[in-house]
Amino acid sequence: MMGKMGFDDVVxxxxxxxIIRELGPILTAFLIAGRSGSSLTTYIGGMVINSEVDALxxxxxxxxxxxxxxxxxxxxxxxFIMNIMFSTSAICAGFVMTKVAIALTGNAINLQxxxxxxxxxxxxxxxxxxxxFIVVKPLVFGxxxxxxxxxxxxxxxxxIRQVPKATGKSxxxxxxxxxxxxxxxxxxxxxxxxxxxxKII
Amino acid sequence: xxSEALRLEDIHLSYRGLIGTSFSKPRPLGFFESGIQPxxxxxxxxxxLVVQKGETICIGGGSGQGKSALLRVISGLARPxxxxxxxxxxxxxxxxxxxxxVAKRQVGLVFQNGALISNLRVRDNIALPLRYHKVGTPAxxxxxxxxAMDLMRVRDYADFFPHMLSVGMQKRVAIARSWAxxxxxxxxxxxxxxxxxxxxxxLLPLIDNMRTLFKTTIIIVTHDLMVAKELGCKITFLANxxxxxxxxxxxxxxxxxxxSKELFRDLRTSG
Numbered sequence: 001m002m003g004k005m006g007f008d009d010v011v012x013x014x015x016x017x018x019i020i021r022e023l024g025p026i027l028t029a030f031l032i033a034g035r036s037g038s039s040l041t042t043y044i045g046g047m048v049i050n051s052e053v054d055a056l057x058x059x060x061x062x063x064x065x066x067x068x069x070x071x072x073x074x075x076x077x078x079x080f081i082m083n084i085m086f087s088t089s090a091i092c093a094g095f096v097m098t099k100v101a102i103a104l105t106g107n108a109i110n111l112q113x114x115x116x117x118x119x120x121x122x123x124x125x126x127x128x129x130x131x132x133f134i135v136v137k138p139l140v141f142g143x144x145x146x147x148x149x150x151x152x153x154x155x156x157x158x159x160i161r162q163v164p165k166a167t168g169k170s171x172x173x174x175x176x177x178x179x180x181x182x183x184x185x186x187x188x189x190x191x192x193x194x195x196x197x198x199k200i201i
Numbered sequence: 202x203x204s205e206a207l208r209l210e211d212i213h214l215s216y217r218g219l220i221g222t223s224f225s226k227p228r229p230l231g232f233f234e235s236g237i238q239p240x241x242x243x244x245x246x247x248x249x250l251v252v253q254k255g256e257t258i259c260i261g262g263g264s265g266q267g268k269s270a271l272l273r274v275i276s277g278l279a280r281p282x283x284x285x286x287x288x289x290x291x292x293x294x295x296x297x298x299x300x301x302x303v304a305k306r307q308v309g310l311v312f313q314n315g316a317l318i319s320n321l322r323v324r325d326n327i328a329l330p331l332r333y334h335k336v337g338t339p340a341x342x343x344x345x346x347x348x349a350m351d352l353m354r355v356r357d358y359a360d361f362f363p364h365m366l367s368v369g370m371q372k373r374v375a376i377a378r379s380w381a382x383x384x385x386x387x388x389x390x391x392x393x394x395x396x397x398x399x400x401x402x403x404l405l406p407l408i409d410n411m412r413t414l415f416k417t418t419i420i421i422v423t424h425d426l427m428v429a430k431e432l433g434c435k436i437t438f439l440a441n442x443x444x445x446x447x448x449x450x451x452x453x454x455x456x457x458x459x460x461s462k463e464l465f466r467d468l469r470t471s472g
Contacts, residue, residue, distance in 0.1 A: 046319075047318075047319075050314070050316060050319065051312055051314065051316045052316050052317070052318050052319065054278050054300065054312070054316065055310075055312055055316035055317075055318070055375075056318070057277075057278070057299075057300035057301055057304065058276050058277075058278065058300050058303075058304055058308075058309065058310040059304060059309070059329070059330040059333075059378070059379075059382065060301060060304035060305060060330060060333070060334060060382075061329065061330055061333045062301055066333065
């Protein structure tokens, strides 16, 4: 259909821009913030309430080094792996669903979609910066999520009701910071887009 | 060589200083925070204390007087609004008075609730600070942990998690953990509360051993005044937001001050 409409050569480009550049990193970061960020806040918040963090500090064990750093490193790596898994499964699922749709409609629209075609188009459309940002974006997001989660947890006053409050705060603020960081990182592409536009004009 | 283990000069602490954990946060510049604000309620105002090396001292007083808060100040967990703290003769400026900095000077604190790390077994709880600071080889650490567990009689519970233990057991593990670090100055928050008579009687000789064998300076916060009598140490009371002159148990018992009349009344009548 896209061929009929004259969009033959942008299939890969659209996939790269939508899934690999934007949706993949952002959605994985949101999922990780909701699942792991909140659990990290509750975990460290509980330790603060039980004065376990204080106990660590009085033993000379730096809570930042003992509690926050493993979370930070693990979170960054996990977000990176999750991002690759998300992008891959999004593209694969899209392909499979299209195939199912074709099979159900008896190929009414006469579409010849092959995996070979799709993967070559995507790989063709990917630039070096895309490969770079697949690594950089999730790492930045992972660091933001875990740092924010630990920061919120460490600042809980000795009051058990503050733990759910801090958890909510940590998730919502993580969302906000992720979007801000994404806009900031995407500025790089904007220069690219503007160059393309000015070329056309 | 300084003979003083701890010197507090004119410590002021407001309720604001107790909020949150400030284990490593540097104090804001004096420009932003100007000490005591007018009309602010103070928990401790103008406490002075000098503890010599190797000395044991008890801090008594009614509940809510700020005994535990004073220990938090000494261990760097709470930040006093004003006053000077010297640990082993070294003045610690307020912006460096953090728990990590104080812990570097071999000060240990036993919390009232034990404060064991809840996802580690008893064995690992005791070994945690040793492993973190890399005190010797793994075999040496294992030996030390076993010794600490033997001392506090928690060897049978080495593979238990803290939530499986009773409060008294948790406290014994916490004391073992502090002991394993070999602190020069040990702060104990209510060590005998929650312990039965048998364990209490075991704990007191242990404290006694620590100060004679390792020359540990010990500060005990307690409402159990008999501890001071059995250890034969001086008691100071936190009353009217200030610390009184340290005196021996018998001096307090037969003293004529308001505190000794109020707190030792039962002990006097029972003989």
